Amino acid sequence: MTLKPVIQFIPRGRETGGLLAWVIAVMVYLCGLSLAGGFGVKNAFSGWTGELTQSLSIQISHTDSAERERQTGAALVLLADTPGIAEARAMTNRELADLLEPWLGSGNLTDDLPVPAMIDVTLAPNTTIDTGALAAHIRTVAPDARLDDHQQWIGRLVDLAGAVEWTAAGIVLLIVLSTIAVVMLGTQAGLAAHRGSIEIMHLIGAEDKTIWAEFRYRFMIHGLKGGVIGLALAAGTVLLLTKLAGKLGDGLMPQFRLEIWEWAILAALPLLAALLAIWTARLTVMRALSKMM
Amino acid sequence: MVRFENVGMRYGMGGEVLKDISLTLEPGSFHFLTGPSGAGKSSLLKLLYLAHRPSRGLITLFGKDIVTARREELPALRRRIGVVFQDFRLFDHMTALENIAMPLRIAGDKEPAILKKSRELLDWVGLSDRMNARPPTLSGGEKQRLAIARAVIARPDLLLADEPTGNVDADMARRLMHLFVELNKIGTTMVIATHDRVLVDAVRAPELRLRRGELELGRTPGGIPVDPLTRMTAP
Ligand SMILES: Nc1ncnc2c1ncn2[C@@H]1O[C@H](COP(=O)(O)OP(=O)(O)OP(=O)(O)O)[C@@H](O)[C@H]1O
Numbered sequence: 001m002t003l004k005p006v007i008q009f010i011p012r013g014r015e016t017g018g019l020l021a022w023v024i025a026v027m028v029y030l031c032g033l034s035l036a037g038g039f040g041v042k043n044a045f046s047g048w049t050g051e052l053t054q055s056l057s058i059q060i061s062h063t064d065s066a067e068r069e070r071q072t073g074a075a076l077v078l079l080a081d082t083p084g085i086a087e088a089r090a091m092t093n094r095e096l097a098d099l100l101e102p103w104l105g106s107g108n109l110t111d112d113l114p115v116p117a118m119i120d121v122t123l124a125p126n127t128t129i130d131t132g133a134l135a136a137h138i139r140t141v142a143p144d145a146r147l148d149d150h151q152q153w154i155g156r157l158v159d160l161a162g163a164v165e166w167t168a169a170g171i172v173l174l175i176v177l178s179t180i181a182v183v184m185l186g187t188q189a190g191l192a193a194h195r196g197s198i199e200i201m202h203l204i205g206a207e208d209k210t211i212w213a214e215f216r217y218r219f220m221i222h223g224l225k226g227g228v229i230g231l232a233l234a235a236g237t238v239l240l241l242t243k244l245a246g247k248l249g250d251g252l253m254p255q256f257r258l259e260i261w262e263w264a265i266l267a268a269l270p271l272l273a274a275l276l277a278i279w280t281a282r283l284t285v286m287r288a289l290s291k292m293m
Numbered sequence: 294m295v296r297f298e299n300v301g302m303r304y305g306m307g308g309e310v311l312k313d314i315s316l317t318l319e320p321g322s323f324h325f326l327t328g329p330s331g332a333g334k335s336s337l338l339k340l341l342y343l344a345h346r347p348s349r350g351l352i353t354l355f356g357k358d359i360v361t362a363r364r365e366e367l368p369a370l371r372r373r374i375g376v377v378f379q380d381f382r383l384f385d386h387m388t389a390l391e392n393i394a395m396p397l398r399i400a401g402d403k404e405p406a407i408l409k410k411s412r413e414l415l416d417w418v419g420l421s422d423r424m425n426a427r428p429p430t431l432s433g434g435e436k437q438r439l440a441i442a443r444a445v446i447a448r449p450d451l452l453l454a455d456e457p458t459g460n461v462d463a464d465m466a467r468r469l470m471h472l473f474v475e476l477n478k479i480g481t482t483m484v485i486a487t488h489d490r491v492l493v494d495a496v497r498a499p500e501l502r503l504r505r506g507e508l509e510l511g512r513t514p515g516g517i518p519v520d521p522l523t524r525m526t527a528p
């Protein structure tokens with residue numbers, strides 16, 4: 001496939017092609033943001049849920065602090081002997097106070113306020129544990145223990161992540177469809193504007209592929225130009241947003257991070273846009289030409 | 294070279310503008326296509342240069358059945374045909390030189406040869422000083438000469454000209470007609486649609502006369518002696 005048309009029969013740079021490049025730039029910009037957002041959310045969420053599925057917490061509530069400590073100790077002993085558990089650790093009063101501070105305010109946690117004891121359990125990597133059996137087992141030594149494996153929370157996270165990903169995918173699909181429509185309209189306008197020249201070329205024996213080559217070159221240029229501009233703008237926006245998010249401090253916002261292949265897809269957007277434009281234009285031109293004798 | 298059998302043609306849903314045309318054009322022949330305005334001359338030429346399909350009948354061109362030919366086979370046939378369109382159909386944004394170079398470009402000739410041939414032919418039709426002018430700035434006669442130059446530059450086997458001398462003075466008309474006669478001598482089959490009786494009588498080639506879409510019997514030269522200069526033969 002030679003990129004430059006062998007025979008040039010349409011005047012250069014006097015059509016609406018420049019406009020098309022800008023429309024494609026906007027499309028690639030929006031597409032880049034949606035993809036980066038979708039990928040970023042997916043990665044952040046899988047990081048979170050990964051951490052959460054590796055941990056459990058056990059709550060022991062009893063108004064009598066001595067009994068509470070006895071049950072906590074017994075549970076810790078039992079957990080130490082349970083396979084698949086990397087670490088089990090009772091939270092200190094200080095940590096509990098920190099945890100409750102948003103609800104109770106600082107300094108309001110008095111010793112006589114019955115605060116449940118918490119045990120933080122970290123699972124060994126790549127293990128799954130029958131949490132129901134574990135909970136029953138713990139209750140034999142600590143009847144007031146309640147086990148929380150964050151399933152409800154994880155379930156909601158997964159739902160939310162799924163919704164965000166599907167929305168991003170939907171946006172990308174809509175962008176692709178609009179791009180196709182815009183390129184079709186642009187191609188039809190181009191065909192109409194140069195109809196006379198195309199007919200003459202046709203009548204003096206030019207092949208369809210010679211005529212198509214003129215359009216292919218244009219759409220490739222417009223697609224690439226628009227794609228590069230759109231990608232540059234999208235990259236700038238993503239950098240700016242991650243920088244602003246970084247200023248909020250650690251912990252609050254998850255780290256924005258993409259896999260290599262996700263970066264590759266983003267980097268390939270201009271090329272994909274050019275290919276989409278060329279493919280659409282080709283269909284449109286060839287269909288129009290096939291209506292000529 | 295060309296064979297029509299009971300060919301009919303209509304535009305869209307309209308009535309037939311050509312009816313029951315049967316004719317044969319031998320290779321190397323020279324024919325005038327005459328008839329009053331609206332008789333169907335341009336329409337008949339459109340069938341010949343493959344811009345329109347017949348609504349019935351059979352057309353054979355260069356031994357190829359046009360009605361059943363695949364679309365992809367047509368460009369190669371068109372490249373063997375030179376056409377002078379009644380409305381010229383020049384590329385308005387190209388220079389005169391680029392305009393007449395196009396058939397050679399489509400044929401895939403080498404660039405230096407293309408330029409050389411194009412310049413020579415422009416010179417021949419008297420347009421060498423208008424080489425870089427664009428058609429909208431040319432006079433009617435200049436456009437006509439340019440259109441003729443583009444039609445003949447690739448040495449077509451069949452030349453179709455629709456009123457090729459309508460916009461030039463008698464002198465230039467004779468000159469152009471001489472070009473057609475010369476091309477015919479080296480083997481190009483000619484069909485020239487014209488109203489110009491003087492021209493028809495001067496060349497004394499056989500005439501295909503159309504009347505309301507029907508072919509009146511061609512004026513076979515019969516007793517008329519064949520012009521010794523042009524060595525025209527009967528169809
Ligand atoms: N594109 C078209 N659509 C519909 N009808 C057409 C079209 N072109 C020509 N006609 C009709 O077909 C008939 C023949 O037209 P054509 O142009 O072949 O005549 P002609 O012999 O070339 O006339 P002239 O000497 O004026 O050029 C006319 O009645 C004309 O109105």
Ligand SMILES: [Mg+2]
Binds near residue numbers: 335336379455
């Ligand atoms: Mg006509």
